[in-house]
Amino acid sequence: MxxxxxxxxxxxxxxxxxxxxxxxxxxxxxxxxxxxxxxxxxxSRHSIEIPLPFQTSGGGAVVTEAGTVASSDFGPCGSPSVGRSFTGDPVPPPNNSYECQRSVVDIESGPNEGTRTLLEIGPGPGQPDLAAGDHIRLVRQTDASGATVYSFEDYARGWSLLAIVLVFVxxxxxxxxxxxxxxxxxxxxxxxxxxxxxxxxxxxxxxxxxxxxxxxxxxxxxxxxxxxxxxxxxxxxxxxxxxxxxxxxxxxxxxxxxxxxxxxxxxxxxxxxxxxxxxxxxxxxxxxxxxxxxxxxxxxxxxxxxxxxxxxxxxxxxxxxxxxxxxxxxxxxxxxxxxxxxxxxxxxxxxxxxxxxxxxxxxxxxxxxxxxxxxxxxxxxxxxxxxxxxxxxxxxxxxxxxRPPRAGASPGGAPSPIRPPRSGGGRHARR
Incomplete structure (x- = not known):
């Protein structure tokens, strides 16, 4: 005992x-x-030059602003208001203009918050199909004349991604x-x-x-x-x-x-x-x-x-x-x-x-x-x-x-193996 x-x-x-x-x-x-x-x-702490594909036309880092598509249709393009900030309606295109998708976007952040801009997107593979109510990101940069211009960057996914991540957590x-x-x-x-x-x-x-x-x-x-x-x-x-x-x-x-x-x-x-x-x-x-x-x-x-x-x-x-x-x-x-x-x-x-x-x-x-x-x-x-x-x-x-050494010997001296469980009920299953 x-x-x-x-x-x-x-x-x-x-x-x-x-x-x-x-x-x-x-x-x-x-x-x-x-x-x-x-x-x-x-x-080290030394600065690294921004690669060319990721630069703006002025050589700086890409800056984006929030925007919401106010209206979108397909019609004559070539308006002087493309990419510019304005209030009211965009300037009409010339008579000999080409056809494309026109989207008026409300700018919701940055120095021109509260104004609008016009995006003209030609048809083709990979081009976004914007609709009224879409939340998007706009690239803000400065052209050669020093004026601020906007272009489409991507759809805004911040809140939707955050919601999915919160559900995951x-x-x-x-x-x-x-x-x-x-x-x-x-x-x-x-x-x-x-x-x-x-x-x-x-x-x-x-x-x-x-x-x-x-x-x-x-x-x-x-x-x-x-x-x-x-x-x-x-x-x-x-x-x-x-x-x-x-x-x-x-x-x-x-x-x-x-x-x-x-x-x-x-x-x-x-x-x-x-x-x-x-x-x-x-x-x-x-x-x-x-x-x-x-x-x-x-x-x-x-x-x-x-x-x-x-x-x-x-x-x-x-x-x-x-x-x-x-x-x-x-x-x-x-x-x-x-x-x-x-x-x-x-x-x-x-x-x-x-x-x-x-x-x-x-x-x-x-x-x-x-x-x-x-x-x-x-x-x-x-x-x-x-x-x-x-x-x-x-x-x-x-x-x-x-398992420490020699801790696994059974009372009889032989090791006690761990075997997978048998199915079917022991001796009667082998008959």
Whole structure:
């Protein structure tokens, strides 16, 4: 009866002290390296010239104002009032004018608030179809004579986007409660790291891969500990995710070097190379691969760590091998579902491109091996490899923390395996 106290407790699982010290020590050392990298890569304060496509005619930054379409019709165009601010009605066009869409817009912000302007938009693909009541953004700039002129920029989406984001926040907090709120705070930290460090560092000419690794590590530390709390369970998931991110970086570099991807098939990358010459397009491509893999890696690693700890708590007599095998069964299902989710997500992003290629009459081989589609294929493949390898890695770390050495032997000396439940009722089902 002396052994009865060893299996009936519901307190925390004992943790192997060596494994705990190793994991905490590694995370501390990595954190110190990340802070040193952050200091070394921190962007300078020098100003960067605005690229030509994003300048106004005067060479400054684009300034937009709010506007609401008061009326819109199709008729003769060429009015001298186009783009000018006025009160009342616009000046009529000359008799030999062409036909286009005419929209009178009320200007609702800026120095000419309370006046109107006229937009004339010719027919064609990609042109906006304005209607009375549409809320839009107007570009305000100064022409060669010094007069203020307005042009269409985009539809105003501020309030509608805010409403959708608020619904998202409310649903997350209501369903996940405090953990959901902490996850949202982690999201804000991730956005701050991206905007406050990564983008300025890239514009400053810092190497893209170290910037992506340091920024990604900062995001992971903040997101995981904020969302899931400071614990050995979270620490095991964090260490597995950091290792997988480093693996994704190595795989991405090897894949890009092997396939000679340039990234210049994408218009944004071409603009970056043309107007921001100190940024490496290949490095930017690599950084995109690394940051793009974080979300799915985080999802898988935290699930594996939680599975290992829960299984170890479910059967205190199970050996490390048994807990690892049981958690890996969960992980294999997760890999199977996440891999095609990953591939379909990238395919969805490339859908317009695939549609254009489908009517171009090119062979499927040319389409798949072309730079634009090859980028998405490699992004999926690298993410899938890192995802698959993160499962056994994180599971092994979590099991080492959740089950101390030699704690899992059964009274008879043999380990107690965790087996999946049988269906059908035991002996009678086997007859």
């Amino acid at each position: 002396s052994h009865g106290h060893g299996h009936g407790h519901t307190g925390p699982i004992p943790v192997g002290p060596v494994a705990a010290r190793v994991v905490v020590g590694l995370l501390t050392a990595i954190g110190v390296v990340v802070v040193i990298g952050l200091i070394a890569l921190w962007p 409310i649903v997350i907090v209501v369903v996940a409660r405090w953990r959901g709120l902490r996850a949202l705070l982690g999201l804000l930290v991730a956005f701050a790291v991206l905007v406050g460090f990564m983008l300025p560092a890239l514009l400053d000419g810092q190497p893209a891969v170290p910037v992506a690794l340091v920024g990604g590590a900062l995001i992971l530390y903040a997101v995981l500990y904020l969302a899931h709390g400071v614990s050995l369970r979270t620490s095991s998931a964090l260490l597995g995710t950091l290792a997988s991110m480093l693996l994704a970086a190595v795989l991405s570099w090897a894949a890009i070097e092997l396939t000679n991807l340039t990234g210049l098939s994408e218009e944004q990358n071409t603009n970056v190379q043309t107007y921001i010459g100190n940024v490496s397009i290949t490095g930017l491509l690599l950084a995109g691969f690394i940051i793009g893999s974080l979300g799915v890696l985080n999802d898988v690693t935290i699930t594996q760590a939680s599975s290992a700890f829960e299984l170890a708590q479910l059967d205190p007599g199970a050996s490390r091998r048994s807990v690892f095998s049981a958690a890996m069964r969960v992980g294999r299902d997760h890999i199977a579902s996440t891999v095609y989710t990953l591939v379909l997500a990238y395919a969805g992003g490339a859908l317009p491109l695939l549609l254009l290629f489908s009517v171009a009459g090119r062979s499927i081989t040319d389409v798949l091996t072309g730079d634009a589609v090859a980028i998405e294929i490699l992004r999926s493949a690298v993410g899938g490899i890192a995802l698959a390898l993160s499962v056994p890695l994180t599971t092994a770390i979590a099991v080492a923390l959740a």
